[in-house]
Amino acid sequence: MPDPSPSLDPVQLGAYFDLIEVTSLLRHAVEQQLREAGDLSYVQFQLLARLGDSPTGSHRMTDLADGVVYSRSGLTYQVGLLEKEGLVVRAPSLDDERSITVTVTDAGRELLAKVLPGHVEVVSGLLFEPLSRDDVQALAGLLAPVRDHMRSTPPRSAAPRRRKGGA
Amino acid sequence: MPDPSPSLDPVQLGAYFDLIEVTSLLRHAVEQQLREAGDLSYVQFQLLARLGDSPTGSHRMTDLADGVVYSRSGLTYQVGLLEKEGLVVRAPSLDDERSITVTVTDAGRELLAKVLPGHVEVVSGLLFEPLSRDDVQALAGLLAPVRDHMRSTPPRSAAPRRRKGGA
DNA sequence: CGTTGGTGCTTCGAATTCGAAGCACATGCA
DNA sequence: TGCATGTGCTTCGAATTCGAAGCACCAACG
DSSP: OOOOOOSOOHHHHHHHHHHHHHHHHHHHHHHHHHHHHHSOOHHHHHHHHHHHHSTTSEEEHHHHHHHHTOOHHHHHHHHHHHHHTTSEEEEEOSSOTTOEEEEEOHHHHHHHHHHHHHHHHHHIIIIITTOOHHHHHHHHHHHHHHHHHHHHSOOSOSOOOOOTTOO | OOOOOOSOOHHHHHHHHHHHHHHHHHHHHHHHHHHHHHSOOHHHHHHHHHHHHSTTSEEEHHHHHHHHTOOHHHHHHHHHHHHHTTSEEEEEOSSOTTOEEEEEOHHHHHHHHHHHHHHHHHHIIIIITTOOHHHHHHHHHHHHHHHHHHHHSOOSOSOOOOOTTOO
8 A cells, every 4th residue: 555645636636526527518418419319318329339330330248338337237228229229239149159249230320320410519519629639639648548547457346255364 | 600520530539438438437436435435326425525615515406406417306316315314404595595505414524524535545546546747737737628618608509499580 | 566587496207227136158177 | 078157148126317397486577
């Protein structure tokens, strides 16, 4: 325990609060746009976007859940909705009989294409409006390492397998 | 329509995605810590923190909802829970008979003090670990204008009062 | 003063969310 | 091969969330 830091700098605090506030506001705005434009929730949009981005147009359930930081059961529910709308298809994976492969349909791609322009417009207008090109570059440069760090850091209770004297 | 921007730069896209991803992961981790440390949800923690920060220890319901970007009805529910736990108190406002003033109790402050160290630790370890002092400064400098811009921008459907020839 | 429109909060119903438990398949080892 | 453990997904119940509708109070105007 090298760093007992009892509190955060005012600067750190500000950055942290602004981070939370900015994403909350952005998410709220985007959510509204997506609802109006294509009757999609933000999660659903993220799922379609990820699938659309994939070379094969598909992903495993678990990878999707991990990717969008969502619970497994929640993902089952959301994919169920998307499938009912004909936007994705579920099929058992070839190599692993347990896992399910989700794939975007043409309808899914169409809807994605339909809502994307508005989505981009909202993000541009809210997030990028007050930032110069260099600012955006700097922001990206700051966030990427943080993202990598978070992804590589185990969730604090990684292996509490409750051995007798377990840490 | 000065800017038909059909898409976002790769750099913009990266910044946007990382922003969403980073806050999702951070929120998730923090939520878990708060649940363990004091059986609080993130919203509840935010509410207590805001009240604790206020010189008077109180805020109006509407201001709280606005502050944490939450629905009014959701706030009613959450404040109800907090009140049931004795962490806050509700009282009618003096000047405006309609509005309710929410105030932290001593128990609320205690609980806040109890969970804060762990909270700070999680945020430090996940968000600030890979950032230098200058990085944090830069991040804060980038996010503050964005926050101000978002707060000052009307929600896209500000006054669609549906006049005859409305926009 | 009475009426009209606006603001602040709560109640209500419907949709979403999560974790725990359950089931099916996969993998490692005797 | 046969068993123990782990992984992937779904079902289930409980808690949370939101928007619409409702109620009470305030402010502006005749």
